[in-house]
Amino acid sequence: MDRKKHRILNIVAYTAVLSILVPLLVLPFWSFVGRWPWPGLLPENFTLRGMEELFSGATNVLPVLTSSIALSLTVAVLAAVIGMMTARALVFYDFRGKELISFATVLPIIVPGTAFAMGVHVVFIYLGLADTVLGVILVHLIYALPYTINIMTDVTAMIGNSLEVQGQVLGVSPARSFYHVTLPLIMPGMISSASMAYIISFSQYFLTLMIGGGKVKTLSVVMVPFIQGGDRTIAAAYASVFVLSTLLVFVLLEILVRKYTARLSGI
Amino acid sequence: MKKKLILFLIIAVFSTFALTGCGGGQDQAAKEEGQFDANADYSVILEQAKGSTVSFYGWGGDEERNKWIDTVVAPALKEKYDVTLERVPMDIDQILAKLSGEKQAGGKDGSIDMIWINGENFYSAKENGLLFGPFAEQLPNYQKYINADDPENQKDFGYPIEGYEAPYGKAQMVLINDSAKTPETPKNTAELLEYVKKYPGKVTYPALPDFTGSAFVRNVIYDIVGYEQFMDMKADKATVKAAIEPALEYLRSLNPYLWNQGKTFPSSSTEVNNMFADGELYLNMSYAPYSVTVNIEKGIYPATARSFLFDSGMIGNTSYIAIAANAPHKAAAMVAINEVISAEMQATQFSNLKTLPIVDYSKLSDAEKALFDNVDVGKGALSQDELLEKRVPEMPANLVPVIEEIWQEEVVGK
Numbered sequence: 153m154d155r156k157k158h159r160i161l162n163i164v165a166y167t168a169v170l171s172i173l174v175p176l177l178v179l180p181f182w183s184f185v186g187r188w189p190w191p192g193l194l195p196e197n198f199t200l201r202g203m204e205e206l207f208s209g210a211t212n213v214l215p216v217l218t219s220s221i222a223l224s225l226t227v228a229v230l231a232a233v234i235g236m237m238t239a240r241a242l243v244f245y246d247f248r249g250k251e252l253i254s255f256a257t258v259l260p261i262i263v264p265g266t267a268f269a270m271g272v273h274v275v276f277i278y279l280g281l282a283d284t285v286l287g288v289i290l291v292h293l294i295y296a297l298p299y300t301i302n303i304m305t306d307v308t309a310m311i312g313n314s315l316e317v318q319g320q321v322l323g324v325s326p327a328r329s330f331y332h333v334t335l336p337l338i339m340p341g342m343i344s345s346a347s348m349a350y351i352i353s354f355s356q357y358f359l360t361l362m363i364g365g366g367k368v369k370t371l372s373v374v375m376v377p378f379i380q381g382g383d384r385t386i387a388a389a390y391a392s393v394f395v396l397s398t399l400l401v402f403v404l405l406e407i408l409v410r411k412y413t414a415r416l417s418g419i
Numbered sequence: 420m421k422k423k424l425i426l427f428l429i430i431a432v433f434s435t436f437a438l439t440g441c442g443g444g445q446d447q448a449a450k451e452e453g454q455f456d457a458n459a460d461y462s463v464i465l466e467q468a469k470g471s472t473v474s475f476y477g478w479g480g481d482e483e484r485n486k487w488i489d490t491v492v493a494p495a496l497k498e499k500y501d502v503t504l505e506r507v508p509m510d511i512d513q514i515l516a517k518l519s520g521e522k523q524a525g526g527k528d529g530s531i532d533m534i535w536i537n538g539e540n541f542y543s544a545k546e547n548g549l550l551f552g553p554f555a556e557q558l559p560n561y562q563k564y565i566n567a568d569d570p571e572n573q574k575d576f577g578y579p580i581e582g583y584e585a586p587y588g589k590a591q592m593v594l595i596n597d598s599a600k601t602p603e604t605p606k607n608t609a610e611l612l613e614y615v616k617k618y619p620g621k622v623t624y625p626a627l628p629d630f631t632g633s634a635f636v637r638n639v640i641y642d643i644v645g646y647e648q649f650m651d652m653k654a655d656k657a658t659v660k661a662a663i664e665p666a667l668e669y670l671r672s673l674n675p676y677l678w679n680q681g682k683t684f685p686s687s688s689t690e691v692n693n694m695f696a697d698g699e700l701y702l703n704m705s706y707a708p709y710s711v712t713v714n715i716e717k718g719i720y721p722a723t724a725r726s727f728l729f730d731s732g733m734i735g736n737t738s739y740i741a742i743a744a745n746a747p748h749k750a751a752a753m754v755a756i757n758e759v760i761s762a763e764m765q766a767t768q769f770s771n772l773k774t775l776p777i778v779d780y781s782k783l784s785d786a787e788k789a790l791f792d793n794v795d796v797g798k799g800a801l802s803q804d805e806l807l808e809k810r811v812p813e814m815p816a817n818l819v820p821v822i823e824e825i826w827q828e829e830v831v832g833k
Contacts, residue, residue, distance in 0.1 A: 187718055
């Protein structure tokens with residue numbers, strides 16, 4: 153009975169993994185395909201059109217990719233830090249309007265995106281932030297914060313501040329106590345919220361276009377017209393770059409942070 | 420007390436921001452208005468344009484066109500006039516949303532200079548005061564190469580242009596199929612019905628209001644009831660419906676033989692295009708008359724694909740370039756547009772992108788004519804003469820949404 157249950161679970165798990173992996177693996181393949189009519193098992197012809205679009209002189213993807221990653225990493229770090237601080241305020245302190253602020257943190261994802269973007273756009277024009285990188289970072293932050301605050305609120309509430317307070321009781325300054333005791337404990341939460349913020353920023357099309365005015369070019373801004381235009385070869389080529397670069401960033405992030413935390417908790 | 424003070428300070432800071440933002444914007448706009456005169460001598464405009472960076476906003480989903488702008492147009496502008504062209508890929512809906520957002524925020528200098536536009540979008544942009552003009556007739560190359568009396572240079576989807584946009588390229592509806600799969604090329608709607616009956620489930624068209632699907636339906640209407648009556652028709656649902664009733668009847672008669680029995684239609688022309696490339700559909704349609712050639716070259720269509728027309732004509736339209744009312748570099752925009760409508764650039768556009776040129780052939784010198792004559796239109800395509808001979812005008816812009824609405828009610832699933 154138990155074994156049978158185990159087998160069913162396995163089947164479910166493998167089906168889930170396959171249904172995510174197979175379409176992903178088809179992506180890089182499609183970037184070389186010209187025509188692949190049904191019901192052929194293999195494509196009729198191959199093309200380097202996708203690679204030309206990515207790496208030819210006129211439309212080189214690398215500079216866009218680098219600046220896109222830099223922008224999203226900035227958003228990720230800021231969102232994780234602000235999320236952590238907001239979560240601490242919400243969990244550890246009592247103040248007037250706490251409920252309201254707690255509710256306000258999820259507002260950006262409740263309000264319909266288009267309406268939200270138009271409003272922010274007008275305000276940003278007043279403030280001179282439209283068409284600037286700073287404006288785009290800010291608007292991505294607004295969208296990423298609801299997620300990071302939520303993640304960090306749970307993590308902070310779970311870990312509590314008793315250990316940190318204990319450190320202070322033992323005579324360490326609050327800053328050092330936070331840095332050496334709490335930070336290593338909440339690091340996994342920080343990583344997941346940073347990753348979440350990174351993905352949100354990296355895949356943001358409409359907001360980036362609206363606030364960046366097309367002057368701030370991210371990978372999504374360049375990629376989405378091809379997806380909408382139905383050019384599968386080029387769309388697949390861009391999508392492969394999108395997925396691979398995101399994976400790479402996550403792996404690097406994970407390694408860096410692990411090294412860092414190991415050093416921290418070792419003191 | 421302290422809290423209230425802080426709150427007050429925040430409000431004060433924000434309102435000054437808002438006020439100065441607004442006021443400053445108006446001043447600047449006034450200055451700009453005073454500074455730039457489209458009627459100034461062209462040499463003055465050339466001088467003003469020197470050294471500026473002009474932005475060109477438009478749809479970015481065609482990599483060949485992107486490449487043409489980046490590697491042919493931009494270098495020519497830089498070299499000849501010291502103008503840097505920056506291409507910004509953005510859909511027209513977003514461009515208009517951005518422009519109206521900028522307008523709402525006060526007349527401050529915008530970020531958009533040139534816009535690739537036509538039809539309903541031009542209508543709404545011009546009506547809402549988002550465009551700069553008139554400027555087109557002031558361009559030297561407009562005088563030199565363009566036939567100002569051509570109806571397509573007078574009106575865009577039936578709406579008067581009045582110099583608020585300059586022609587960019589011509590498009591024309593074509594039907595596409597694969598001679599290896601279906602030998603026939605229906606010459607009119609009656610033959611199309613036979614074709615659809617012979618290959619049930621293999622034909623459909625994009626659901627309206629898709630741009631291409633909508634144009635296809637208008638073409639069917641033209642073939643059945645003619646186009647002349649629509650040119651000055653009132654955009655009134657009952658009137659339009661009465662006029663197109665025979666065509667609606669015809670479209671309903673197609674339904675049982677269409678893909679999915681006409682209960683649903685693919686949501687976009689890109690979907691239909693991919694279904695055709697995959698062999699799932701036998702008939703495709705496009706507003707880009709040379710899309711067959713381009714797609715055969717790319718390896719997306721089989722080499723046996725070809726385009727064909729209805730004998731009664733296919734709808735053609737022109738797309739245009741306009742200048743935003745709040746464009747920061749109007750002089751450079753005029754210089755860039757003047758270059759794009761030159762015989763030379765139109766010829767490279769024709770040879771690289773297979774976009775029908777907007778210059779008037781009879782106004783060209785022999786050397787310039789040769790530039791166009793030497794272009795090989797490639798496999799599966801029709802010659803420019805054949806296309807232009809069977810070209811019929813677009814319907815007035817305000818009738819288009821009415822027809823789309825009627826189609827939704829009277830054709831889908833009926």
